[in-house]
Amino acid sequence: MTVVADDAAALLICRTVRGRGGWGVHTATGDLITSGWPTLTRARAYADRLLSRGAV
Numbered sequence: 001m002t003v004v005a006d007d008a009a010a011l012l013i014c015r016t017v018r019g020r021g022g023w024g025v026h027t028a029t030g031d032l033i034t035s036g037w038p039t040l041t042r043a044r045a046y047a048d049r050l051l052s053r054g055a056v
Helices: 040-053
Strands: 002-005 010-015 023-027 032-037
Touching: 002 040, 010 040, 023 040, 032 040
Parallel strands: none
Antiparallel strands: 002 010, 010 023, 023 032
């Protein structure tokens, strides 16, 4: 698991075992935001974009 955080929020990036597989981005409470990212790098970039936009 990888944690991506800023001063206001944190997102978790985990390997997804159900659905499309790949990597999934979750809220700090464990709710799935999106899944199916083929690499950790791409999932992390998506999480960074969410945090920079204040979407979480």
